Amino acid sequence: MTSMRLRIFLLLVLMTSLVWGGSVIWVQWQTRQEVQHVLDRRLMESASMVSSLIGEGQVAPVIRPPAPAGDYEYAQQLSCQIWTLGGDLVARSSSAPSEMLAASEDGFSERKINGEHWRVYTVKVPDTTYRVMVGDSLAVRDGLVTSVVQSLLFPALLGLAALGLLFWSVLNSGLSPVRRMAQALAARDPKTLPPLDAPADASELHPIVDAVNHLMTRVKSARQREAEFTAAAAHEIRTPLAGIRLQAQVAASTSDPKTRGEALSQIQSSIDRTALLVSNLLTLAQEDESAIVVPEDRKWTALSKLLDPALRDPRLELPAQEKLLLIEPDRFALVLNNLLSNAIRHADKAIKIAFETDREGSVVVIEDDGQGVKPADLPQLGQRFYRPSGSTSMGSGLGLSIAKSAAEAHGASLSFMPSKLGGLRIEIRGITTR
The missing domain is CATH 3.30.565.10 (Histidine kinase-like ATPase, C-terminal domain)
Incomplete structure (x- = not known):
């Protein structure tokens, strides 16, 4: 037997899960876009900073030493190279590969080096023969987005579980008028069948209450008619049967042919009347059971x-x-x-x-x-x-x-x-x- 409460609960959970899942997908997409934008800005700022240092004549063989243990992972993956316009590597950070990060064009580009995908921002240092390339690993970027989404996923699941408990509690409370109506029906006296009272806090149940009360009225009326019918039928049948018995006694106790004939005639009339009565009773009972x-x-x-x-x-x-x-x-x-x-x-x-x-x-x-x-x-x-x-x-x-x-x-x-x-x-x- 399917529970209406369970069915509504599962539908609510399903709808909420779909909305929640759609929200997670949207947050993931939006977060990825924001993170890409922020990290691209970071690449541009880093490249501009290195470019300004070169413009002041401060070029060193290695721009950035290895990051100490415990540093933020993304900071470790940020890599920088300085190349001459002739294609000579002047300096690079410790995390940067020896191969050129990007082609010679300025601006953003992506390249795969030794199986690893890089996103690079390239800028030419004004009034010099140097080109600065700053890049980071796309795998690290994806990991950063995944980390953000995962940090949101646990609260989302926890919130979904809390909503499920709230849904179940609200359904229990909302269906309480139905339980009260069922208890009221079970407590009804089958002999009197008093009408139900419509719950004031559940107007949706009023049509059901009205229908049940109408049914009770019809049942009471049918039972009353049945009782009256049974009593009257018993009385009507008893009368001709008593007459038949009396006339049979008269016919059995008399030796007068005329009296016996009259008694037998009365028996025949009583039998005909009883047969007609029984036929009409059956017809009326069948008519009562027939529909409109x-x-x-x-x-x-x-x-x-x-x-x-x-x-x-x-x-x-x-x-x-x-x-x-x-x-x-x-x-x-x-x-x-x-x-x-x-x-x-x-x-x-x-x-x-x-x-x-x-x-x-x-x-x-x-x-x-x-x-x-x-x-x-x-x-x-x-x-x-x-x-x-x-x-x-x-x-x-x-x-x-x-x-x-x-x-x-x-x-x-x-x-x-x-x-x-x-x-x-x-x-x-x-x-x-x-």
């Missing part, structure tokens, strides 16, 4: 292809012109067929599916001419296991809940109201039609 319908899953589908052939009823009136709906066919078929099934159970002579338009857009309408629902019961329609007062239907109270859940997955909504036909009118809003 995304645009990629929607396609234009004809209304006639969505209706279950088993629900074709002579009382059903469809639109005169075929209509297309932009929906996910399988899931929206749940909406229409459950609503249509509900209308068929309660209708008297007329069931109607129509398409209307208002200021909010298209509206799909399903209505019937049945007894309708009392105004006090309308707000509760669509709740799980809810059946209006006085209902004699064998329904489980889940059909409208399934339709509502599938419609909401499409971003649509169901509205319940009295119908002008006399029964219930259901409006589906939020579905694109043409």
Whole structure:
């Protein structure tokens, strides 16, 4: 498992090392240029000094004796020669070779003598026949630059190590809100799932906290629905099972064929109701687990292809012109067929599916001419296991809940109201039609 802290630390160290290395290269180049300039100036000054002595007539066989032990190495390598214009060596320092350091041209030049590279400054002594050559070894110059860079390298490495420790310490401190949030999550009561508090010192974590709190809210809501669903389902299943058991006892204890037949008929009705309830429970559980319908899953589908052939009823009136709906066919078929099934159970002579338009857009309408629902019961329609007062239907109270859940997955909504036909009118809003 990759550590975010370690990854950030290594990236910081890598970036710092690159910048540090670039700085060292630049310092080395800049130091070399400065050292070359300083040493060239030294050669010119030395040559000028010797030239002035010659101009005063002070020429000696050897200008400089051997340097005593312990003298600065560069001073030992500075060499001087005095030549006549005719090519005769008049004098030289102890460190200078016997071979001419440079050609006859004045100014700076470089030459290799006995495997050693020299940088030489040559000047002709005015009003004389002498030429002064002062030079030093390029190897010594390179050694001087290397020495300077090496003297800078140790502090640079030490500074890099110190920066690494500071980086690690700062990262530990900067990531402390993450650790606190992890501890707060671990300490949450799984039964209540209270929301997290957003850390005041880490605004970057606020979106994560908001997302986690939103997830906790959804989990709590899902758990609450699951608990209510389980309790209600257990109650709804227990009721027909108790009826089946009672009717079975009646059928087993009576010798009257008529009573036994009625008991068996009631058992059959209870079994049918239980089968319908179990089927609706499975459908509702599957719908709860399904995701929201995304645009990629929607396609234009004809209304006639969505209706279950088993629900074709002579009382059903469809639109005169075929209509297309932009929906996910399988899931929206749940909406229409459950609503249509509900209308068929309660209708008297007329069931109607129509398409209307208002200021909010298209509206799909399903209505019937049945007894309708009392105004006090309308707000509760669509709740799980809810059946209006006085209902004699064998329904489980889940059909409208399934339709509502599938419609909401499409971003649509169901509205319940009295119908002008006399029964219930259901409006589906939020579905694109043409």
